[in-house]
Amino acid sequence: MARRGTSRNSGKTDLDARKATILEAVVAEHIDTAQPVGSSAVAQHADLGVSPATVRNEMVSLERGGYLAQPHTSAGRIPTDKGYRYFVDHLQSGELKAAQQYQLRDFFSGVRGEVEEVLERTSALLAQLSGYTSVIVGTTATHSTVLSVQLVNLERRHQLLVTVFSDGTVLKHSVVTTEDIEYATCLEASAQLNALLIGTTLESRVQVPSRSDSVSHLIAEAVSVLHAERPTREDEKVFIGGASKVAEVFDGVETVRQVLSILEEELLVVSLVEDMLDRGVSVAIGSEHGYAPLSSAAVVVAPVHVDGVAAGAVGLIGPTRMKYQEVMAAATAVSKNLARHFEGGASAD
Amino acid sequence: MARRGTSRNSGKTDLDARKATILEAVVAEHIDTAQPVGSSAVAQHADLGVSPATVRNEMVSLERGGYLAQPHTSAGRIPTDKGYRYFVDHLQSGELKAAQQYQLRDFFSGVRGEVEEVLERTSALLAQLSGYTSVIVGTTATHSTVLSVQLVNLERRHQLLVTVFSDGTVLKHSVVTTEDIEYATCLEASAQLNALLIGTTLESRVQVPSRSDSVSHLIAEAVSVLHAERPTREDEKVFIGGASKVAEVFDGVETVRQVLSILEEELLVVSLVEDMLDRGVSVAIGSEHGYAPLSSAAVVVAPVHVDGVAAGAVGLIGPTRMKYQEVMAAATAVSKNLARHFEGGASAD
DNA sequence: GACTGGCACTCGGTAGAATCGAGTGCCAAT
DNA sequence: ATTGGCACTCGATTCTACCGAGTGCCAGTC
Incomplete structure (x- = not known):
């Protein structure tokens, strides 16, 4: 599964063809078995006609x-983060299994409802498809x-x-407010606020009339509360699916605890994903993202573009020895479907 | 800790004083050490002047x-669910540690913002106070x-x-809608909907005028969508805090996985808590609630009443050998503070 | 009759020793 | 450059012995 000897030797850190094949075999095997991989296993499994001894030399x-x-x-040998990195960089993108494609299509053809609900359920689906914990960030x-x-x-x-x-x-x-507000005042303020704010964004500068009647006070207060929203960034909703998978795919209670506690901190998750998006990275392995407690984890993200605009991202979190090919396929597939759903469908994000 | 020989012998399943003491000692000790408790430990630890041999006989x-x-x-012996049940039933309610009381007061004196945000942060606080995973259900x-x-x-x-x-x-x-809606139509519908719905509840029967102009169509559609809300019960928000504690306090990967997967199903959590509230139960041990995957867990709930009306509940989930006294104290304390917050404060729930 | 000290017995847990075998590194031969 | 051969390493597994916490029971004591 997922092997290809012919590697391009254009990049600077590129390995020669045989080393590459061996490395890839080791990674693939270790992902499969979770065990250290020995030279003979590689010699057999990768079909370069070479003896284990030669493989050993290369491995050194x-x-x-x-x-x-x-x-x-x-x-045997175990891949380092750098090893995984090489593996991932040289991975040709795969396809979803047919059954999963059907499942995806099924889901998106039948899904209805509010944005939040759709995202919630999508993240559950993605977790189920991939077998790992999923994260959907709606920017x-x-x-x-x-x-x-x-x-x-x-x-x-x-x-x-x-x-x-x-x-x-x-x-x-x-x-x-510090004073009682009449119903009429409220209505009036609403009307003025509408006039004032419709068409603006949260980032727009709005000129608030500074008269000192109660309506103006109310309006000023409302506008300031609304614009105070910004720094907290709380409008970026995070949907996590398959949190229980963490217990399955990670080894060691402590690791599980750490990953879970990261997932609890929505702000952390958001900035992790956003950082990756900003840097144009789709896979972060081990300590590549700066989040220490996640150093034994890998994160895969796929951006979601709606009508050409960045609208969020879907992500998956697993151990560094996760099934990258399948996972990346699942993430991109879901991301595309999600985009199509919001472009074509009734709701936008 | 938490022992009292004098037990009332009014109840039918009541044990005689010494058995009760011994049972309580076993439970307390096992909660402390997570180990089977032997007769000699009990003989020493519980200060009834009796030899281990006698304790053994009682234990049989x-x-x-x-x-x-x-x-x-x-x-040694380990308590059964029934044993825990007896223990809990005969537990005199405890106090929070002073430090925790300060922490609580601090938190609630400083907390501001939307209901959702308050509940979210409260559940994190409760988890931190108790050391277990917390659940807050806003009914x-x-x-x-x-x-x-x-x-x-x-x-x-x-x-x-x-x-x-x-x-x-x-x-x-x-x-x-299947047809384009004019802005004016929308406004008109809004106005009529307001007239129609203000003051009603989601359970009210509303008489929708059945004319066949576009405004009426829109209104009918809106009302039906709104009232369709009911069965899904989705308006009951659940806030979970300290999910990562699950990995700490439960033994065994499989157990952790099961508990996490229950927590993922918000609907399950809601009905679990509501069931307990309905039955007036504050502690459910092991299989007492009917949820099989949680059979090695205990759930503690405390209702939240705002202005005399049931407004939700706070709960804690841990292993059957959890620190009931502290946990119950934490839950009730938080529940009271929460109630006071919403009664006195700016927001109601 | 209730309690207790004594004692044989059970059985999980731990420590050591022996063994196994997968895998390595290196070297000499091809 | 490749490879077969070989000595060596070292974690994992198995087995044994053994320790000791804890039990159940019995006979003796208050």
């Missing part, structure tokens, strides 16, 4: 190059404009500001 | 009664009435129905 060289490591003398396009604003009188001194954006997002914010 | 009797079990001959009071309805024109054939309830909840629903 690969170890010197930092691609392989030995748990102890007289055990609320900061470009989306305000479609409607409304102040609702919850209690005398407590208004709820409900803002609807062009991408279908609804934000709510409490506006607490 | 307790084993016959189904309170204790032996992993194998010549090991949207089905009594809360509609304060405002608004149809927003997202795309030509796609409207967003935004409904604000008296408890501050905001629901959004997509309304997809």
Whole structure:
């Protein structure tokens, strides 16, 4: 599975063809078995007509190059992060299994409902397809404009500001005042807020009239609450699917704990994924992303573009010895389907 | 710790004082050490002036009664679910440690923001206080009435129905039509919907005028989408804190996996908690709740009442050998603080 | 009759020793 | 450059012995 001797020797760190084949065989085998891989296994399994002894020599060289490591003398080799990196970089992209393609199509042909619900269920699907924990980050396009604003009188001194954006997002914010607010005041403020904000984005500068009547106060307060939204970045929703897979695919209680605790911190997950997107990386192995507790994990992401605009990403988290080919296929497939869903379908993200 | 020889012998299944003491000692010790508890340990630790031999005799009797079990001959005893049940039933409620009380007070004196955010952070706090995974279920009071309805024109054939309830909840629903909707139609429909729905609950029967102009169609569609909400129960938000604790406190990968997968199913968690609330149970041990995958877990819940009305619950999930006293203290303390927060504070739930 | 000390017995856990074998590194031969 | 051969390493497995915590039971004591 997934082998190809002919490697391009254009890149600078490229290995010669045979080393590459051997490295790839070791990685593939180790991903399969979770065991150190020995020279004879490689000699058999990779069909270069060469004896184990030769393979051993090459392996020594690969170890010197930092691609392989030995748990102890007289055990087989295990890929290092660098080894995995090479493997991934030289992986030709694969296809989803037919059964999974059907499943995907099925799912997306039948899915309906709110954005959040779709993403939630999609992340469950992706986890199930891939066998690993999935992450879907919905980047609320900061470009989306305000479609409607409304102040609702919850209690005398407590208004709820409900803002609807062009991408279908609804934000709510409490506006607490020191004085009782009349219903009429609230209505009036709503109307003015609408006039003021419709068509703007959260980043727009808005000129708030600074008169000192109660309506103006309310408006000023509402606008400031709404714009305070920015720094918290809380509008980036994260959907995690198959969290229980963590216990299956990672070894060691401590590792499981660490991965879970990362997943709990939504902000961390978001910035991890965004960092990768920014750097244009689709796979981060081991310590390649800077997140220490995830150093025994690999993260695969695929961006989601809706109508040509970055709208978020889907990701998968597993051990460094995860099934990259399948996982990447699943991620890109889901990302594409998701994009198509939101482009063609009733909702936008 | 947590022992009291004087047990009431009013209940029917009550054990005599000494058996009770012994049982309690075994449970307490086992919770502490996670090891089978032997007769001599009990004899020393519980200060009834009795020899190990006597304790042994009693233990045999307790084993016959189904309170204790032996992993194998010549090991100590381990409590059964029934044993834990007795222990919990005869536990006098404890206090939070002073440091934790401060922490709680601190938290609630400083907390601000939307309901969802408060609950999210509270569940993290509770997990941290108790050392176990926490669950907070916000039961949207089905009594809360509609304060405002608004149809927003997202795309030509796609409207967003935004409904604000008296408890501050905001629901959004997509309304997809087969024909293009004019802006004016949308406005008109909004106005009529407001007239129709304000003051009603989701359970109210609403008489929709059945004329066949586009506005009426839109209204009918909107109302039906809104009322379709009911059966899915999706408005009951669940907040889980400290999911990573699962890996710490449960033994065995498989158990961890099962507990995590339960936690993933929000609906399951909700019904588990609601079942317990309905039955007025605050602790469910082992298989007492009917959820097989959680049979090695215990669940502690404390209802949250806001202004005398059931508004949700806080819960904790741990192994059957969890620190019941501390955990129950933490749950009730948080529940009370939460109630006070929403009663006094700016937001209601 | 309740309690206890004594004692034989059980059985899981641990420590050592022996063994196995997969895998290595190296060297001499091709 | 490749390879067969070989000595060597070292984790994993098995086996044994053994220790000791803990039990159940019995006979003796208060």
